[in-house]
Amino acid sequence: MIPSLSHYASVWIVICKSVARSGERLCPLAVSAKDFGTGQVVELGVPKLLGIKRPPYATGPQALLVTVDANEVIACHLALGWRLPERIVDLMVEFRNSINGGPLPMVGGLTGVLLWHGLPASAVVCTGSSLHQMRARLAAIENLFERMVGTLDLGRALLRGRYMCAVARIEATGIPVEQQSLVLLANDWPAIRNCVIGTVDDGRGVFRNGRLNLGGFKTWLDQQRIVWPVLPLGTLDLGDDAWREMARLHPDVRPFKELRATLSWFDPISLAIGRDGRNRTPLRPFASITGRNQPSAKASVLGSAAWVRHLVTPQNGRALAVIDWDQQEFGIAAALSVDPAMQRSYTSGDPYLALAKTTGAARADATAASHPNVRDQYKACALGVQYGIGHTRLARQLGLSEIDARTLLEGHRRAFPRFWRWSDGVETYALLHREQQSVFGWRRKVGLDANPRSLRNFPMQANGAEMLRLACCRVTEAGISVCAPNHDALMIEAPVRDLADAVATTQRLMAEASEIVLGGFTLRTSAKAVAAPERWSDPRGQAVWSAVETVLNERRPPVHQRDRTCSPADPRTILLSVYRRDT
DNA sequence: TCTATATCACCC
DNA sequence: AAACGGGTGATATAGA
Numbered sequence: 001m002i003p004s005l006s007h008y009a010s011v012w013i014v015i016c017k018s019v020a021r022s023g024e025r026l027c028p029l030a031v032s033a034k035d036f037g038t039g040q041v042v043e044l045g046v047p048k049l050l051g052i053k054r055p056p057y058a059t060g061p062q063a064l065l066v067t068v069d070a071n072e073v074i075a076c077h078l079a080l081g082w083r084l085p086e087r088i089v090d091l092m093v094e095f096r097n098s099i100n101g102g103p104l105p106m107v108g109g110l111t112g113v114l115l116w117h118g119l120p121a122s123a124v125v126c127t128g129s130s131l132h133q134m135r136a137r138l139a140a141i142e143n144l145f146e147r148m149v150g151t152l153d154l155g156r157a158l159l160r161g162r163y164m165c166a167v168a169r170i171e172a173t174g175i176p177v178e179q180q181s182l183v184l185l186a187n188d189w190p191a192i193r194n195c196v197i198g199t200v201d202d203g204r205g206v207f208r209n210g211r212l213n214l215g216g217f218k219t220w221l222d223q224q225r226i227v228w229p230v231l232p233l234g235t236l237d238l239g240d241d242a243w244r245e246m247a248r249l250h251p252d253v254r255p256f257k258e259l260r261a262t263l264s265w266f267d268p269i270s271l272a273i274g275r276d277g278r279n280r281t282p283l284r285p286f287a288s289i290t291g292r293n294q295p296s297a298k299a300s301v302l303g304s305a306a307w308v309r310h311l312v313t314p315q316n317g318r319a320l321a322v323i324d325w326d327q328q329e330f331g332i333a334a335a336l337s338v339d340p341a342m343q344r345s346y347t348s349g350d351p352y353l354a355l356a357k358t359t360g361a362a363r364a365d366a367t368a369a370s371h372p373n374v375r376d377q378y379k380a381c382a383l384g385v386q387y388g389i390g391h392t393r394l395a396r397q398l399g400l401s402e403i404d405a406r407t408l409l410e411g412h413r414r415a416f417p418r419f420w421r422w423s424d425g426v427e428t429y430a431l432l433h434r435e436q437q438s439v440f441g442w443r444r445k446v447g448l449d450a451n452p453r454s455l456r457n458f459p460m461q462a463n464g465a466e467m468l469r470l471a472c473c474r475v476t477e478a479g480i481s482v483c484a485p486n487h488d489a490l491m492i493e494a495p496v497r498d499l500a501d502a503v504a505t506t507q508r509l510m511a512e513a514s515e516i517v518l519g520g521f522t523l524r525t526s527a528k529a530v531a532a533p534e535r536w537s538d539p540r541g542q543a544v545w546s547a548v549e550t551v552l553n554e555r556r557p558p559v560h561q562r563d564r565t566c567s568p569a570d571p572r573t574i575l576l577s578v579y580r581r582d583t
Numbered sequence: 584t585c586t587a588t589a590t591c592a593c594c595c
Numbered sequence: 596a597a598a599c600g601g602g603t604g605a606t607a608t609a610g611a
Contacts, residue, residue, distance in 0.1 A: 265605050288601055297603040303594060387599035457600040487595040
């Protein structure tokens with residue numbers, strides 16, 4: 001046995017074969033495992049697998065499980081009712097961590113990793129019986145483990161493996177969506193979309209043929225006496241910033257802004273909805289350079305335009321809550337830079353106003369209500385600094401002169417000098433060591449041509465991801481149903497009477513996760529909840545949702561029919577599966 | 584005609 | 596040369 005593994009009673013290589021239709025829970029087909037010490041092999045296939053009540057290998061703290069898709073293995077455990085492994089290492093995740101930020105293998109999957117390490121890969125791509133393929137995979141993974149084990153940071157690899165348990169649980173839970181509206185949308189989206197456009201446009205000719213009609217838009221702007229930002233060539237600036245700013249200044253612009261996403265790419269058929277009406281998408285953990293999850297945007301209701309979240313509705317007797325860290329990245333920067341002024345700003349509860357006060361732009365007795373504009377400017381400044389914004393873009397974003405934007409940024413530098421020294425150090429360290437890493441060892445290789453703004457942002461984003469992963473672990477391990485993580489937030493679900501407790505527990509665990517990642521500095525959280533039969537709502541998507549709902553209501557069956565279709569004996573889910581695109 | 588790249592939407 | 600980080604994805608355009 002390899003020395004670093006000597007205190008494990010057993011080390012098992014485990015692989016699974018499974019199928020997962022879009023939106024459905026994963027379905028196990030086969031499990032193969034090999035005892036790394038003794039060479040004993042266990043092979044379970046379909047019907048036998050389903051009759052076995054416990055895994056054919058140890059799962060306690062003395063047993064180490066090694067795999068290349070921990071999520072799949074754990075999902076199989078969940079589907080089979082097996083207890084979950086307490087110590088699991090995912091070699092694909094560890095490989096990704098070892099090369100992250102540098103060039104990727106030419107080939108994806110296990111094959112690419114084997115080739116990268118100069119190990120034979122032909123056996124895992126060869127055709128043959130299912131059992132033969134499983135054996136070839138198992139042998140290849142054993143080789144790979146022998147090659148990688150010396151370089152593994154086992155403690156941190158186990159933390160990432162623990163997160164995979166949370167991922168499998170969350171993916172199995174999914175987000176409840178209200179199916180009648182979804183079925184109506186999926187059934188006739190092009191027509192409904194046109195009706196929604198018509199409702200929002202209301203005869204003004206701003207939209208035509210499903211897209212913004214420039215002539216009609218200009219006419220409407222003239223009528224409204226709205227002066228729209230113009231690009232150097234004289235054409236209207238239809239970029240994101242211009243829309244956002246104009247929507248803020250002119251409420252009538254907002255519905256048009258919200259409509260743009262709907263027109264350009266939303267398609268209800270693409271949402272991955274299971275027959276039980278839950279939105280399940282692979283979270284794709286560690287898919288981004290910073291270690292964030294990266295679920296498919298089109299398959300998830302959380303990845304679509306904000307109005308789509310109005311489909312999220314808890315089932316009867318249940319309730320949902322979203323809990324997010326307040327100003328997470330600002331808080332991380334304050335903690336890691338150990339900037340006392342920045343930490344005081346965070347702790348004050350309103351970092352942006354606190355910054356304005358520190359610079360002298362607002363008096364000590366100012367409030368968000370009394371100084372909304374000053375607060376907005378310092379908010380944009382503080383958020384922009386996290387991404388390394390320059391004065392030109394800040395000026396454009398806020399409609400200020402470049403001089404004024406410089407003054408804002410200079411105020412940030414004077415208010416938080418320790419943060420700026422730390423940020424300089426982050427960039428210097430990354431370029432010197434050609435590497436960055438989060439507090440628990442999510443690494444990124446750095447080239448000398450790296451974008452300095454990316455280097456300076458990495459600690460905030462990567463440690464934010466670390467914090468979210470730890471929270472996912474602790475909240476799911478506390479027995480709370482987590483529907484989805486969302487970068488700085490968790491969506492949880494519980495029976496209505498239990499929700500308050502679940503929210504309180506989640507908030508406590510998220511606060512503790514922030515302390516663990518940030519060395520004692522606590523981040524606040526905020527919660528928003530909704531109970532059945534109410535639907536989730538998002539102010540950003542309100543206008544388009546209202547139009548969608550108006551169109552849908554004309555198409556809903558009359559109430560006496562609706563009662564029938566809602567009864568358990570006649571599940572609407574059958575309808576839904578008809579419209580769902582097969583994988 | 585197909586693929587690579589760029590642009591512009593959205594999310595955090 | 597660009598000057599706001601990390602992504603997904605649809606669509607348009609350029610080039611083989």
